Amino acid sequence: MEINRIRFHGFGHWVDQEFTFHQGINLIEAPNESGKSTLIQGLFALLYGRNKEGNYKTKQKAIWYEQFIPWHDKHVYGGEIDYQVGEETYRLCRSFYDDEGQLVKRKTGEEITASFPMDQKKERLFLEKQIGLSGEMIKAICFIHSLSFTEQNKEMHAKENALIHKLTSLMRQGDELDVHPALQDLYRQYRAMKPSSTNYTFQNIKKKMEQLERRKNQLGHLRKQIEQDERNLKKGTEQVDQFNQEIEALYEQKSQLQIVKEWEHLEWQKQTWQEKLARLEELKSRKISLEAQVRQLQIPATVNQKLFDEYYQILQKNDHVKQQLGDLVRQIQDLKQQVRRFKEENHLLMNFDRSQAEKMVNLLDHYQELERKISSGEAEQKQIQYQQADQDIKKLKQLIYSPPCLKKQIKLWLWISFVSGIGCLSTILFATVLSMVMAVVSIGSMAAYFFQKRQFYKMLKDKEQEILKKWGVESVFELYHLQEEFKFQIKQLDQEAEEQMEQIRQNVKQWMSNYFEQLIPFEPEQWKELIRTYMQKAKEKKKWLDHRENRIEYLTEEQDRIQNQLHEIMDRITKEKEYWGTVNISELQQWRKQLSLRQNIISQMGSLQKEIDRAMLLKQSEKWQEKLNDVKEKINQLFKRSKGMCCSLQGDYLTEPSQLEETLQRKEEMLLKQRKELASIRGSLEAKYEQFEELLDIEVECKKYQEQQKQFEEEREVLQMTIGALEEARKQVEEDVVPKLKPYLSKWVHQITNGRYQECNVSTDQGFLLSFFEPQTGKSIPVSALSRGTIDQMYFALRLALLQFYSLKTKWKTNLPLFLDDSFVHFDDQRLKKALQVLKYFSKNHQIFLCSCQEREGKLLKQEQIPFKRIQLEVS
């Protein structure tokens, strides 16, 4: 691209002014405030228009717009610019006053404005569309301001750092837009929104949410409580109603009961008075009746009660004694008859001889004694003694005539003695000691043999003596004699006993045949028992007969005594009969009864009279009749008052007053308690209703904070997303730009540093590090380690590389112009010279606008014979 001419109709102080530019270097040399910057600004304004570019979607005037309005005539604000893109040259005319533009092809004069339709902001964007880069971008790429870091001041270090940063940014992104601070801001915001304990906003929302959640739970709980209380209240109210009804019914019952009780009381009073009056009347009539009874009684008027009683008792006694006598006679006759009949039936027993019977029993005892002697007595014992004596005689004979041999062990001692004696003798010649030992053994054994033999014979003697001593004899002959005596005694005992026993049997049998018709076979013990039983029976019969005979005797004596008594009574009655005229006791009894009755009636009459008198007195004092009338009147009134109900109600069917009172009291207590409970529930409910009312709108507040929380989280997510995308964008650009930019940069670095540094290296291991290879040392020097002047040169080289890089990115690979506005003001001559030499090389492909307020650049260009055109800034 090449800018050929520019004509300002009016732009700042440039009015109707034209400048022509050339290929290569255009040196615009003029002092400060002479219009260099205005010229450059005007050039850009004519190329890209008056409106603000970039961020805004709505059309806005550029910041410079107001600054360059021609003061004498704003309508001329604008101008025209001729430029070449590719092979085509154009003229672009712009009016900044009415924001219009016109593009014409210079060769043909064809207006091609319509070929660039307006966009949303009504911008035609001529140049943007022709080369594909925005004005902002062109400015950023093509315009190099003063490189100020060589300035020696206190901000130098900071500026150096800024330039290094700028350099790095350019290298990484291909432009100077540094997103790092923006990213730092975003990171800061993101950290601030971290939901941590120190984040006030988050904590505030969280706390509020928790509070609201708690209150919401309270609301739920409260709602349940209210429902429960309401249920309780309803139930309680129903109970109160029920209690009221029951109490009302009880009061009604109480009232009825009172009426009934009053009625019953009056009835009782009425009855009492009526009974009293009736009783008085009854007493009177009873008295009259008794008087009539007394009058009707027929008894002798002159009866002496005492005499009458005595006579009556004698008559009674007479009857009694007669009866006694009759009884006695009957008893005596009866007993006598019994005795006679008894004697007839038991004449054998009556004649029984008791002493003879006892004698027979003794005989039988003797018989048994004899029998015992024969069967188990002396004869047998004598036989045993006889046999034992025989055995002992045999033992003695053996001890005396054929004693037992010595025992073998005793004989052993003899043998030992004999052998050791032989040994002694045989060894006496060649073994003296042994012979002596054997001699001692032989003598010892012989001694032992004699000692034991003596002991054996002594033992035999002792046994013999023991047998003789047992029989109390001194020799065997005496024992023989004793044995013969035993034999004689045994024979004599058996013959005598048999004879005696037969005699006894005959005697007893003869006696018993007198009393027993048939005898059982002889058996001493049974016969004895038979005799004893008969003896006992005879004894009992005798005793019975004695008792009856004694009784008859006693009764006969008693009969005589009563007979005498009866005679005395009969004499008395005979005497009294003359006085009383009768001996009929029933007649006398009737008399006695009537007499007693009369006495009783008279007594009753006395009591009755007293009672009548007392009742009459009470009747007068207590006014029985008046009270009866009064009660009757009250009953009538009560009947009227209760409308006859008092008669229909039955007291028995009503509850007892005490029970009723108790029930009533209990019910009233329950009612009071229930009312208190209800009041308590109502009070509690009122409080809960108020609380509930307060809590009801919690959900709205809750939702509000939920939205805030959601917004907070969304904002955080947005920030996270922004940071992520921005980092990713930066990385992608870096990966795209760096490899492409590196060859250009290396080339210009080599040139501008005279080969001191050759190649540019980029390391991304620890952030983005830019370094340059130094062939002399063989090391890569990081940009931060370079001298300030070298950094300045590196930056300049990078800008040239960028211009080339972007030129290739334009639509027609247009070589973009370079604008240098006092860029080398702080370069020393050496560096400036080198920079100008580089520019000479660069200007072969790119038009250069070199603005300077000094003459240094012009002189050096001449000195170095670098071709350039000087542009004069003179107001025409």
Add this chain to the structure above:
Amino acid sequence: MKTVSWLHTADLHLGKPMEHWKGSKEEYFQRKEEYRKTFQRMIDLVEKRSIPFLFISGDFLEHGYISRSLWEFVQEQFSRISNTEIWIAPGNHDPYRSDSIYLKEKWPDHVHIFQDQWETHSYSSYDLQIVGRGFADFHEKNRSLPEVKKEGRKIMVVHGEFSTTQKKSDYFPIWEEELRKLELDYVALGHIHQAYSYTSNNERKTLIRYPGSPEALSWKETEERTVTLGQLDEQGRKIDIYPIHSKTYEKHVVQLQGESTKEQVLKQIVDQLQTSHPQSYHLLRLKGRIAPDWDFEEDVSWLIWQLHKLGFMHVYIEDHLFPDFDLETLKKKSNVMAKFIQIMEERMEIANENQKKLIQAALYKGLEAIHAREIS
């Protein structure tokens, strides 16, 4: 035969927390009071005109949110019209459940509450049958209709979703083709908050009517809120729509087009509010683009203050503004920016609506951060 006249309302949702509310707490309480006032005004109307029937077709008292004071207030109001027969058909927001206010409390004798089965009640002096039923729970999927006598005047009171097609619903579906056969004079419906009428093509030309909510319950309910007054006499059926609201809601979308100062924005708003009622609640949704360096949030309070001065006492501003970035130009400005925009645009292409919003916000956030640094 006496003339039958009635007031028909529904969907009062008394007691319901106002989740849509955007104002302060004080205004919230004021608004709650307005819901009660609207109900009170309804009762005033019944009392003043001695209307013999009041039909409330459900969603009358919000289940679970009925405070003591609200209950007492409702009773107090009902006690004023003891000569009016009040018929309530519980809806899905106030179902006839054991824990509902309908069962928990004792209602006056002139207040009748339909249970979950169809009921028919006759008023011989009016030759009128009233049929109705209520929700027993929060949902009712099954359709049903009552059996009604052919003769006499017939009004149905019910809460449900009316449909001229055979549409299924969780909220008691009522199909026109079935309803028309009953030859009713008037069907007092509730559930839809927007007033709506439909006349069946049957012998009696049954009028099916949703009265709409009498007071706006969300920012969707923006028009005037009414109750329906009806009359049946010898001449036939007559319906009158009576505005009852305390305040209406108005929603305005303000499209900003290059305004660069708060004054310009205010002017744009005021121009748009010219035909609005100042006493209404106004929700201003500001859309469009503003300069990226304009902290608009700071100016919102100023705008509200200015609108208060102009008599608009209830104004809420929703900021839906975007920073005025020209992405195409920005792409040309810097490689990183171009790449950043490109990444975001690529992500947006495959994102769903919610993600798109976040990605767009992230895009503008990044651009704002870069822009802010450029300015500094």
